[in-house]
Amino acid sequence: MAQEVRGVVALGVDKPVAVETIVIPEPGLGEAVVKVQACGVCHTDLHYKQGGISDAFPFLLGHEAAGIVESIGEGVTEVAPGDFVILNWRAVCGRCRACRRGRPWYCFSTHNAAQPMTLTDGTKLSPALGIGAFAEKTLVAAGQCTKVDPAAAPAAAGLLGCGVMAGLGSAINTGNVTRGDSVAVIGCGGVGNAAIAGARLAGAAKVIAVDLDDRKLEQARALGATHTVNGRDTDVVKSIQELTGGPGADVVIDAVGRPETYEQAFYARDLAGTVVLVGVPTPEMKLQLPLLDVFGRGGALKSSWYGDCLPERDFPVLIDLYLQGRLDLDAFVSETISLDHVEEAFAKMHHGQVLRSVVIL
Template sequence: MPQKVRGVVAHSKGQPVSVETIVIPDPGPGEAVVKVQACGVCHTDLHYREGGINDEFPFLLGHEAAGVVESVGEGVTEVAPGDYVILNWRAVCGQCRACKKGKPWYCFNTHNAAQKMTLEDGTELTPALGIGAFADKTLVHAGQCTKVDPAARPQAAGLLGCGVMAGIGAAVNTGQVGRGDSIAVIGCGGVGDAAIAGAHLAGATTIIAVDMDPKKLDWAKEFGATHTINARESDVVEAIRELTGGHGADVVVDAVGRPETFRQAFDARDLAGIAVLVGVPTPDMTIELPLIEVFGHGGATKSSWYGDCLPSRDFPALIDLYLQGRLPLDKFVSEEIGIDAIEEAFHRMERGEVLRSVVVL
C-alpha cells in the first residue's frame, strides 16, 4: 500500500521550503523504496528552490543520502530489502552510446523511478536529481541504490552521493592527479575540499588551496592542503606558479564555476597540465580565450560531471577508505539537523558558515 511520510517541498521560486505529508507508492518494476537515514544539504537543492535547474515545481528536495532499502519492485536483483545503500543520481543504462563505448560515467540515459511521489491531494512532485531524499522514505530506481558497508555512518556516507564524490572525482578521475603531482583547487567549499582530500589520498605532494575566505583556507588544510592562497591578497595565477617552480600546477580544479575562476585555472596549469571545471556555471556565463593560448597548452581542459564517477565502482571503494581512516568524510559534517531546519541551513550555507549541514531522519 502507498505510504504517507514527511518530506521537504519547494512550491515556488525563492519561497521558503515546507515540511509536508507526501505519498510514496509501492515500488514498481525496477524500483525501490528506501528508508532515508541521513541527507546532506547541498547547493543543488538551493538551486532547485531558486528555479535555477528548471521550473517543474513543486520539488521534493534532497539527494545526498544514505539509508536502508525497505522494499523492491519486480525484476530488481541488484539490491534487496535490508541493504544499506548510498543513493546516486547517475544510474547508468548500459545501452546508450557512452555506455557502449565503455564510458558509463558519461551515460546519457540514466535511470529514475517511473512512478511519481505526490502530495496528499495528488499533485505530482519532482524529486531533486531524481531522488528526493529530504523525506523519511523515497522512491527511486533500483540502479540509484549503491550497496556499501553498513559500518559507515550515514551522516558521512550519504555525502558521497553528490558533492564529496564530485570533488574527489574531479581530482582523481577527471584530473587524474597522482603520486608526486601538484594540484591547485580554486574554491574551498565542500566540493573543493573533497578535491583536496582526493588529491591527498592519491599522493599529490603539492596541494594548493585558493579562496577568499581565511576560514575556508583553514578548513582546506585539514583535508590535506600544503599551501594556501588568499585570492583577495594575491594574484592567484602568479602565486600558483611561484609554488610550482614557475611552471604552473599539473592539475587545477575550478570548484567555483565562474568565468574569472575558470580563466585562473586555465592560466595556472602547467603547459601539459589539466584544467578541470567542476563548479557549475549559470547559463548566462561566457568566457573568451585567446586561441593561441589554447593551442599553446598541451594537456587538456575538461568538465567533470559528478566527478566522472561510476557509483558501483567508486562508492564502495571510498567507503572502505573511510572505514580505514584514510578518507576523512566526518570532517565534512559541520552540523546535524532535523528535517524542519533546512531553510535555515540554506542560509548558513549561503553565508559560508558550514561545509555540510546533514539532516538526520
C-alpha cells in the same frame, strides 16, 4: 501499499520550504523504496528552490543520501531489503552508446523511478535529481541504490551521493592526479575541499588551496592542503606559479565555475597541464581566451560532471577508505539537523558558514 511520510518541499520560486506529507507508492518494476537515514544539504537543492534548474514545482528536495532499502519492485536484483545504500542520480541504462563502449560513467540515458511521489491531494512532486531524500522514505530506481558497508556512518556516507563525490572524482577520475603531482584547487567549499582530499588521496605532493575566505582555507589545510592562497590579497596565478617553482601546477581544479576563476586555472597550470572545471556555471556566463594560448599551452581542458563517477565502482571503494581512516568524510559534516531546519541550513550554506549541514532522520 502506498504510505505517507514527512518530506521537505519547495512550493515556488524562493518561497520558504515546507515540511509536507508525502505519498510514497509501492515500488514498481525496477524500483525500490528506501528508508532515508541521512541527507546532506547541497547547493543544488538551493538552486532547485530558487528556480535555477527547472520550473517544475513543487520539488521534493534532497539528494545526498544514505539509508536502508525497505522494499523492492519486480525485476530488482541489484539490492535487497535491509541493504545499506548510498543514493545516486546516475542510474545507468547499460544500452546507450557510452555504456556499450564500456564507459558507463558517461551514460547518456540515465533514469529514475517511473512512478511519481505526490502530495496527499495528488499533486505530483519533482524529486531533486530524481531522488527527493529530504523525506523519511523515498522512491527511486533500484539502479540509484549502491550497496556499501553498513559500518559507515550514514551522515558521512550520504555525502558521496553528490558534492563530495564530485570533488573527489574531479581530482581522481577527471584530473588523473597521481603520485608526486602538484595540484591547485580554486574554491574551497564542499566540492573544492573534497577535491583537495582526493588529490592527497591520489598521492599529490603539493596541494594548493585558493579561496577568498581564511576560514575556508583553514578547513582546506585540515583536509590535506599543503599551501593556501587568499585571492583577495594576492595574484592567484603568480602565487601558484611561485609555489610550484615557476611553471604552475600539473592539475588545476576550478571548483567555483566562473569565467574569472577558469581563466586563473588556465594560466596557473604548467605547460601540458590539466584544467578541470567542476564548479557549475550559470547559463549567461561566457568565456574568452586567446585561441593561440589554448593551442600553444597544450595539455587538457576537462569538465567533470559528478566527478566522472560510476557509483557501483567508486562508492564501495571510497567507503572502505573511509572505514580504514584514509578518507575523512566525517570532516565534511559541519552539523546535523532535522527536517524542520532545512531552511536555516540553506541560509548558513549561502553565507559560507558550513561545509555541509546533514539532515538526520
